[in-house]
Amino acid sequence: MRSEQGGTTGKILILGGTAEARALAGELIADGHEVTTSLAGRTIDPVLPQGTVRIGGFGGAEGLAAYLREEGFDRMIDATHPFARRISENAIKAAALTGVPLEQRLRPRWQKQPGDRWKSVPSLEAAAATLPSGANAFLALGRQYLDVFISRSDCRFIIRMVDPPEAPLAFADHLLVLGKPSSDPDREADLLTAHGVTHLVCRNSGGPAGYAKIIAARRLALPVVMIERD
Numbered sequence: 532m533r534s535e536q537g538g539t540t541g542k543i544l545i546l547g548g549t550a551e552a553r554a555l556a557g558e559l560i561a562d563g564h565e566v567t568t569s570l571a572g573r574t575i576d577p578v579l580p581q582g583t584v585r586i587g588g589f590g591g592a593e594g595l596a597a598y599l600r601e602e603g604f605d606r607m608i609d610a611t612h613p614f615a616r617r618i619s620e621n622a623i624k625a626a627a628l629t630g631v632p633l634e635q636r637l638r639p640r641w642q643k644q645p646g647d648r649w650k651s652v653p654s655l656e657a658a659a660a661t662l663p664s665g666a667n668a669f670l671a672l673g674r675q676y677l678d679v680f681i682s683r684s685d686c687r688f689i690i691r692m693v694d695p696p697e698a699p700l701a702f703a704d705h706l707l708v709l710g711k712p713s714s715d716p717d718r719e720a721d722l723l724t725a726h727g728v729t730h731l732v733c734r735n736s737g738g739p740a741g742y743a744k745i746i747a748a749r750r751l752a753l754p755v756v757m758i759e760r761d
Contacts, residue, residue, distance in 0.1 A: 540562065540563040541565070542564070542567075542602070542606075543559055543564050543566050543604065543605065543607070543608060544568075544569060544599065544602070544604045544607045544608070545566060545567070545569065545580075545607075545608045546568075546569050546608065546610060546611050546619075547570055547580060547610055547611065548611055548612060549612055549638075549738070549740075550738070550740050551738065552568060552610035553568075553578065553579075553580040553581075555608065555636070556581050556582050557581045559582075560582050565582075566580075566583065567583040567584070567602070567604075568580045568582060568583070569584075569585045569586075570584060570585070570587075571586075571618070573673070573674075573675070574693050574694055576694075589621070592621040592622075592624035593628070595621050595622065595624075596624075596625040596628040599625060599629045599631050604631055605631070605632075606631065606632050606633075606634070607626060607631050607634070608633075608634045608635075609622045609635045610636045613640070613734075613737060613760055614734050614760065619635070622635075639737050640736075640760060641735055641736075641737055641742065641745060646749045646752070647745070647748075647749050647755065648748075648752060648753065648754045649755045649756075649757045650755070650757065651735075651757050651759050652756060652758055653759060653761075654758065655672075655676055655679045655758060656679055657758075658679075658680075658732050658756045659679045659682070661756050662683060662686055662730060662732070664685040664686070665685065666687070666729050666730045667686070667687045667688075667689070667726070667727050667728055667729045667730070668689070668728070668729065668732055668756075669691070669723060669730070669731050669732065670688055670689065670691070670732050671691060671712070671733040671744055672732065672733065674692050674696060677700070680702070680732075684703040686704075687704040687705065687706075688705040688706070689706050689726045689728060690702075690705055690706070690707050690708065691709075691710065691712070692707065693709070693710070693711055694709070695707075695709060706726065712740070712743065712744060713743055714739070714740070715743055716743045716744075716746035716747045719743045719744045719746070719747035720747035720750055720751055722747075723747055723748070723753065730753065730755070730756060731744060731748045731753055731754070731755045731756070732755075732756045732758075733745075733756075733757065733758070734757075734758040734760075735757055735758065735759050735760055
């Protein structure tokens, strides 16, 4: 099949869940491609991209490979979150098993700017160990990355989540803030100030969507425990 722009079109699977993946789906559909975007299904009401949407896991690399074969995809694009290591690893294996070409689109990581007070660490465990006793820490992490901080009963945690947890969180002292991050640094700074936050804990995800909290921490001269990518 040929698109209006003259290129060859095809059937494409996007491993998504990011703003970049949503934009990519729209661009590819506009070019005449048949696009399916796969979402992990971790949020109750996700913002859906154009085209077909599949929600849920595949059952490992072999399950993803079977899906690629059954649906007859010509191409796969990994546009997942930079820390979604498992699905990215499965995509590489599935591409090798099926011969379906794989393209990986990875956001550039954030770079430390003048005024940033970053403590770069290699893991969640290191981030938890880095917090000083008595810290009032804002955890800007997904719900699946919280457990390692539960043992720090000497700290208080402000935890932001998009959806309410299915069960009470096991922290000794915490406050839950429901909602998505704001793109406005002033609103993020107001939130951090209102809760008396002394430390921000986040992952170096890159991209514009979550950068407002970094700007806010810079303005407030807050220490940031930055979990770096491998």
